Amino acid sequence: MTANTRDRILDALESLLLEKGMSHVTLESVAAKAGVSKGGLLYHFKSKDALLAGLVRRLTERASDQLTSYTGRGQSVASWYLQTPNPDNAADAVELAIYRSMLATMRTIDAAADTEADEVQQALMDMMSSWSDGLDKEIDDPVQADIVRLVGDGVYLRALLGLPPIDPARYRQVVDRLLGQSAKPATNRKSAAAR
Structure with missing residues (x-):
């Protein structure tokens, strides 16, 4: 997995938050939107909290x-x-x-x-x-x-x-x-x- 994959995951999270809100954010929905497996997402972000923190750190x-x-x-x-x-x-x-x-x-x-x-x-x-x-x-x-x-x-x-x-x-x-x-x-x- 590359940094590009990490950015794709964060882009997917960002899009879900902006389009549908926090209630639609799950590890599965973010992985699907990013075009990666749930395991691929978990390789970069060990939990939903880590994923959300990653968004803040990228900002x-x-x-x-x-x-x-x-x-x-x-x-x-x-x-x-x-x-x-x-x-x-x-x-x-x-x-x-x-x-x-x-x-x-x-x-x-x-x-x-x-x-x-x-x-x-x-x-x-x-x-x-x-x-x-x-x-x-x-x-x-x-x-x-x-x-x-x-x-x-x-x-x-x-x-x-x-x-x-x-x-x-x-x-x-x-x-x-x-x-x-x-x-x-x-x-x-x-x-x-x-x-």
């Missing part, structure tokens, strides 16, 4: 890669964190993949909260910590870092829930104000984990 990796690209172009972690997701922009395959993964991951949260899904909970905490660590390294004031974090989370949540976006001009003013209070020159920034 973390995708976001980390996007952040690395973003900061590599001289942008700050805070400006990346505050960007508005655009799920309708099919031209941006990376953003679309992250958006879909985030939406699918949100559908696992209830299941993780209702069960003993320690591996899923840990993956979620690791993901959120990695994003927080990046902001905390970049922004000296922890309260300002929390404000950036909460605004970014809220804007992304609005998009995931399908709510109308905040007026772009007004949101640009919000971002400018936050970044004006928190941004450090690019030469002084420490490298960050992922959002």
Whole structure:
């Protein structure tokens, strides 16, 4: 089995979550959608919890890669964190993949909260910590870092829930104000984990 098989399994899980919801996610249904045997799925993911945690970890990796690209172009972690997701922009395959993964991951949260899904909970905490660590390294004031974090989370949540976006001009003013209070020159920034 290759990494491609692992991604096919996670893609199948993601599709099932987005199309049918958590109640239709079983090891058998994911394996069938991925075109692998149940044994093939279990080779990569030892349990349903491991499978769900794998989805969260892949989201973390995708976001980390996007952040690395973003900061590599001289942008700050805070400006990346505050960007508005655009799920309708099919031209941006990376953003679309992250958006879909985030939406699918949100559908696992209830299941993780209702069960003993320690591996899923840990993956979620690791993901959120990695994003927080990046902001905390970049922004000296922890309260300002929390404000950036909460605004970014809220804007992304609005998009995931399908709510109308905040007026772009007004949101640009919000971002400018936050970044004006928190941004450090690019030469002084420490490298960050992922959002």
